[in-house]
Amino acid sequence: MARLPADPEAFIRANTALETPAMVPEFRLWLASEYVPIWQATEAWMEEQNIDPPYWAFCWPGGQAIARYLLDHPEEVRGRRVIDFAAGSGVSSMAAVRAGAASVLANDIDRLSLIAARLNAAANGLAFEVSDEDWLAGPEAEPEADIVIAGDVCYERDMSARALAWLRGHAGAGRLVLLGDPGRNYFSAQGLEERARYQIPTSLQLENRGMRETVVWRVLPYPHGTVRIP
Template sequence: MSRLPADPEGFIRANTALEAPAMVPEFKLWLASEYVPIWQATEAWLEEQNIDPPYWAFCWPGGQAIARYLLDNPDQVRGKRVIDFAAGSGVSSMAAARAGAASVLANDIDALSLVAAQLNAKANVLSFEVSTEDWLAGPDGAPAADVVIAGDVCYERDMSARALAWLRSHARLGRLVLLGDPGRNYFSAQGLLERARYEIPTSLQLENRGMRETVVWQVLPHL
């Protein structure tokens, strides 16, 4: 999704509501309450079928875990350049900005996701830059950063392998790389160091349980 119809902000406001995520009540985000209606509304608005799910409309546990960790440990990002891979709703980027990062760049190949992320930032009097570039298609260790964050990127086998390889390329350059994951199917803890663990309430519409144990991992340079 690279080009959007007119007034994407209006579409988001009309189909979501400002709500506080369970693990980061400090923030309010434009979120959908149900999965199918927002997906159908997005398809109708874009006049496309079989689009990727509107992940941006939900605050997934991996992103919430990263956000909680950064808010509780602001020294990890204070004064540093942070990049947020597959930013979704932007909750992790918001936490990095609130924690005092020198700069934050939120990335997602879904352009509507980044509109939502910036709307969420605006609702919380925060700001950050955005990028729709496909970072996984670029060179290892790019773009430059001091800290790399990512949440919920291990849904699919190929995506998980590519994302972890890309994240590890940053770790090999001496950067702090943090990954939030609630035990997705294609996640592997090999070459990772646990930083924090949370029990995060989740919707049964989105997950197969009402609570997900979610871990913030540090990606190490080597397996």
């Protein structure tokens, strides 16, 4: 398991600033204003102490799209139990709380990400529970939920396949499953239903373009009612 900096909250504040994401101006998050400094700040730890890359320091378009959708459609989550897979900065979890979810649990295997997510929530007068369990390891690691949300999980081939299978399993179990994706390399829209589409301003350093079309999809169950959670 990756180690944490000696004072993780101080590290986050020293390398980020409170900023407003483009699609969710309702919130302020501790974000890196530039790509290079935050990455360099963790390079030594990544080599010496197994510190994870600081993906939590950026508000990725998939998460922003989910957050925007929930804020605009609070009836989707109001009074329901929500789990946020690969929560990153926690922006989607924050939106679920603001939309009136009965409970929200943000999950990420990067513990520093969860600390950042909690700091972000606190900066906006919100709170939610967190979990660093590997939910893809099996259903015994997961809590009960009515709704599953996830953003930007299709970066790598294996991760994309496992995550989509896991999400489909939850859909087959009768849960509403929402996935935000800006057209990552290993994303496939097969078996998905479009809910909303956004044009989200992005960093040229991170995305190699200034705008990404990002879609919120409802993940559908496996065909013929098959329920399978790997």
